[in-house]
Amino acid sequence: MQTTLFLDRALLPDGWSSGVRITSDGGLITAVETGAAPASGEAREALGVPGIPNLHSHAFQRAMAGLAERRGPAQDSFWTWREVMYRFLARLGPGDVEAIAAYAFADMLEAGFTAVAEFHYLHHSPDGSPYADVAELARRHLKAAADTGIGVTMLPVFYAHATFGGEPPTPGQRRFINDPDRFARIVEALQADGAVVGVAPHSLRAATPDELKAILPLADGPVHIHAAEQVKEVEDCLAWSGQRPVEWLLDHAGVDPRWCLIHATHLTPAETQGLAKSGAVAGLCPITEANLGDGIFPSADYLAAGGRFGVGTDSNIAVDAAGELRQLEYAQRLALRGRNLLSQTEGESTGRALLTGACRGGAQALGQPLGALAIGHRADVVCLGMGHPDMAGRSDDLALDTWVFSQGRAAIASVYAGGRRVVENGRHIGRGAIDARYSAILKGLTA
Numbered sequence: 001m002q003t004t005l006f007l008d009r010a011l012l013p014d015g016w017s018s019g020v021r022i023t024s025d026g027g028l029i030t031a032v033e034t035g036a037a038p039a040s041g042e043a044r045e046a047l048g049v050p051g052i053p054n055l056h057s058h059a060f061q062r063a064m065a066g067l068a069e070r071r072g073p074a075q076d077s078f079w080t081w082r083e084v085m086y087r088f089l090a091r092l093g094p095g096d097v098e099a100i101a102a103y104a105f106a107d108m109l110e111a112g113f114t115a116v117a118e119f120h121y122l123h124h125s126p127d128g129s130p131y132a133d134v135a136e137l138a139r140r141h142l143k144a145a146a147d148t149g150i151g152v153t154m155l156p157v158f159y160a161h162a163t164f165g166g167e168p169p170t171p172g173q174r175r176f177i178n179d180p181d182r183f184a185r186i187v188e189a190l191q192a193d194g195a196v197v198g199v200a201p202h203s204l205r206a207a208t209p210d211e212l213k214a215i216l217p218l219a220d221g222p223v224h225i226h227a228a229e230q231v232k233e234v235e236d237c238l239a240w241s242g243q244r245p246v247e248w249l250l251d252h253a254g255v256d257p258r259w260c261l262i263h264a265t266h267l268t269p270a271e272t273q274g275l276a277k278s279g280a281v282a283g284l285c286p287i288t289e290a291n292l293g294d295g296i297f298p299s300a301d302y303l304a305a306g307g308r309f310g311v312g313t314d315s316n317i318a319v320d321a322a323g324e325l326r327q328l329e330y331a332q333r334l335a336l337r338g339r340n341l342l343s344q345t346e347g348e349s350t351g352r353a354l355l356t357g358a359c360r361g362g363a364q365a366l367g368q369p370l371g372a373l374a375i376g377h378r379a380d381v382v383c384l385g386m387g388h389p390d391m392a393g394r395s396d397d398l399a400l401d402t403w404v405f406s407q408g409r410a411a412i413a414s415v416y417a418g419g420r421r422v423v424e425n426g427r428h429i430g431r432g433a434i435d436a437r438y439s440a441i442l443k444g445l446t447a
């Protein structure tokens, strides 16, 4: 179906333009006119920018937001959080997973994310046995994406071990486990559904080098892996191989633009340069990384070296595209005691630099034409509410910086995903039913 959207101002690949008409067909942009006048009855918005791809999500974790913020008996850490997460996921059935994913995806759309890479590892029933359809839970995510209108790249996760050296998995991990053959069946099922599909070895903890070799050829989409998020993981990797996780991947795994290294928090200067040179995307999840106490990725050095990046909501503890970009910059400000550290040239808007970078890297990491208001790309547009007093007299980069650094997701008025308006007045059009289903489930999970 052909649709048009008229924008008084829009951020196109070569900069801000006036009188922009975006025509799309079947979800993709087929024409971009500038200097046009609005037609009567045509959808019209004040200011539009490309929707941001969310390159890393575990949708089910949205429903445990707020459940792990209480001090435990010993020192809390990423690893104690993970125990809470394992206990939480043990209670989720297919209907719960689908309802939570729909809620998370609607939340993402309202927050400025128009596509998501779902890093999906919750494959099996609570006792570890597969569902009758081995791709049951993966397909529930596809259904939730279709229902909400968010674009999706499915990343079925290969998970087989508790830690480096092929250790057997723990009971808390049994819902994640496959051998390469059964994993291939999940990948094939998603491909048969016509989804964009990549592969995701969970981490070097969960997949051995031989397993990596077996699973990488199963799909031609992107390859995502968690790497070097925690200091303990770096130490354990050194003990196992004599190398750090990112160093090992760069040396042994053929890291190239098909790859996205999630977190990559703990890097030596040589790894930072090596990752930048590889053309892979650093998948940064600044809000979750702060929540989990991971550490600070060296973004300023990495971007100065030409490194590619995108942002992800990971645990979905707080879903906000502007918030991720802000936290990315703020971590550098706090660590380096400077300001405007992630824009590269004098006078450049930091919000604009972050948005543009995250759109480009996010599109690469999702393996789809996303993140640009240009022909052939998905018609994903985030429109800011310019009537707010904070926006008075502001447009273009100033409006963008006000969104990113001040207002956050409250600045978003409308969102178009695949040419369809799915967020109106800041609310997803399916909110009523999605919220009712989600609240009922959440009540049961907290009881």
Ligand code: NGQ
Residues within 6 Å of the ligand: 058, 082, 203, 226, 229, 288, 292, 314, 315
């Ligand atoms: C995950 N999340 O797979 O959900 C992980 C925790 C792990 C983050 N790393 C589990 N943020 O890494 O073992």
Ligand code: ZN
Residues within 6 Å of the ligand: 056, 058, 119, 226, 262, 314
């Ligand atoms: Zn993750």
